[in-house]
Amino acid sequence: MAKNRTPDAQTRVLIEQSVNEMFAGAEQGCFHRLAPMLGELGWSDVAEEYPLAAEQILVAQHAVSLTTSDLLDSTLIERLTPxxxxxxxxxxxxxxxxxxxxxxxxxxxxxxxxxxxxxxxxxxxxxxxxxxxxxxxxxxxxxxxxxxxxxxxxxxxxxxxxxxxxxxxxxxxADAEWSDTVAEGRRLIATEVLALAARALDLTAQHVSARRQYGHSIAAFQVVRHQLAQAQAEIDGARALLAEAATDGGHGVARAAKIAASHAQRAARASALQLSGAIGLTEENILHRYVARAMQLDVLFGSATTLELELAGELFAPGSSGTPLPPLILAC
CATH class of the missing domain: 2.40.110 (Butyryl-CoA Dehydrogenase, subunit A; domain 2)
Known part of the structure; x- marks a missing residue:
């Protein structure tokens, strides 16, 4: 089975709906073990048929449902098991x-x-x-x-x-296995962080479309549209890099994807909180939960600042003079 096989649009929607229903039935505030839940769903067949798409859907739905579980644990333990x-x-x-x-x-x-x-x-x-x-x-x-x-x-x-x-x-x-585990962890966290950022931005777009000032929806103002568009562009760019990381499987591109996802969630967070105003900070509005969860998860396997310092240390390490820059850097 080809690793990059993707479901058609209708099949993808059905998979997303099934996973969404599974997480909707999970009690909030509990740390869930996913193995029995996924077993009831027949998830092993989906994962075998569409490995990359299944992982992306599962992680993204896990994020937007604000579920806490052993999803990261079980996936990364598989990498270390050999x-x-x-x-x-x-x-x-x-x-x-x-x-x-x-x-x-x-x-x-x-x-x-x-x-x-x-x-x-x-x-x-x-x-x-x-x-x-x-x-x-x-x-x-x-x-x-x-x-x-x-x-x-x-x-x-x-x-x-x-x-x-x-x-x-x-x-x-476990040197090789740990390197693969870190790369996989960064891809998974980036996937979840971007799903949370996108959800926060969607909630903000709904708010500015409904909110009216001076007789107009505030979404009609150019500065509001530009701010939302800029944040969405950050998310889309990070997703493109993440897709490359998923097919490449390497450590370097996984780190770059994690950095990009971190910057994208910061951009989405800033736009969401500014455009939502005070209501976005209240407990009765769910926006703050997506913002807080994205910020919490973003530190796992290194924040953007940590990873950028790590990358800079490698590029400018003693003895690295004359070493070509990675293709990923040259392409930026």
């Missing part, structure tokens, strides 16, 4: 992400500090990447061997935890 002696149980494993977000994994073995996106269940397996010298290694521990402390988050609807795992073995080499 480096493990035994595959973690589907739906019963969480990934210890680097903490602070965007940093390298903590040093190990011993007490390895990281981030969990949701509370572990007593029977869970925790997949733990850690830094041993200059190498990335990965192992698994029982949830009983993990101490957690709730984090204060910008988005109060997420339940992130600072976790400390007790690692007693040397793990398994």
């Amino acid at each position: 480096a493990l002696a035994t595959a973690p149980p589907a739906g019963g494993a969480l990934l210890l992400l680097p903490f602070p977000p965007g940093a390298a994994p903590s040093s190990g073995p011993g007490r390895v500090v990281g981030l969990l996106q949701g509370p572990p269940q007593p029977t869970d397996t925790i997949v733990v990447p850690f830094l041993a010298g200059d190498d990335i290694r990965v192992t698994t521990v029982s949830a009983a061997d993990v101490d957690v402390v709730a984090l204060q988050t910008f988005d109060p609807s997420v339940s992130w935890l600072q976790a400390t795992a007790t690692v007693t073995d040397d793990g398994h080499p």
Whole structure:
């Protein structure tokens, strides 16, 4: 099956509707395990038929429904599984992400500090990447061997935890698998952040179309249209780069897509909050939830500032003189 096979328009709409209904039935404020929900939906058949499209639809609908779940965990654990002696149980494993977000994994073995996106269940397996010298290694521990402390988050609807795992073995080499995991994580977060940004912009467009000043819809004013158009252009450009990252699969273009998505959500956030006025900051208006969730997720696997500094460090590192710039940079 071709990895880039895409469903026709009618099939895509049906898939989106099914996923939207699944998330609509999920209780808000809970950290969900998606394996049983996707099993009821027969998602494995869809994912096998349309791998890229299925992932994009699932992640985007996950975003706009404001669901919190183990979606990122389960997807990234699949990337790390080849480096493990035994595959973690589907739906019963969480990934210890680097903490602070965007940093390298903590040093190990011993007490390895990281981030969990949701509370572990007593029977869970925790997949733990850690830094041993200059190498990335990965192992698994029982949830009983993990101490957690709730984090204060910008988005109060997420339940992130600072976790400390007790690692007693040397793990398994996972340099290549971790590089693929980071690239995949950046693509997934970029997809979710852009879906949230687009939803915030849609809500803003609806608001300015209904709001009237001086006898006219404020959407009729040129400055309002230009601001919305500029933010939409940022989103569209980031989506184009993200589509390239999905087919390319490389680390560099995934990082660039994550940077572009970060800038796009900032542009959409600024436009949405300015054009919505005070109503956009109130709890009775849902706009603030999309803004807060996008800002919260954006830090995972590196914010734009972090990744731009990382890229600059690579381009201007000692000994890099005479090294050609990456094609992606030359194309900008």
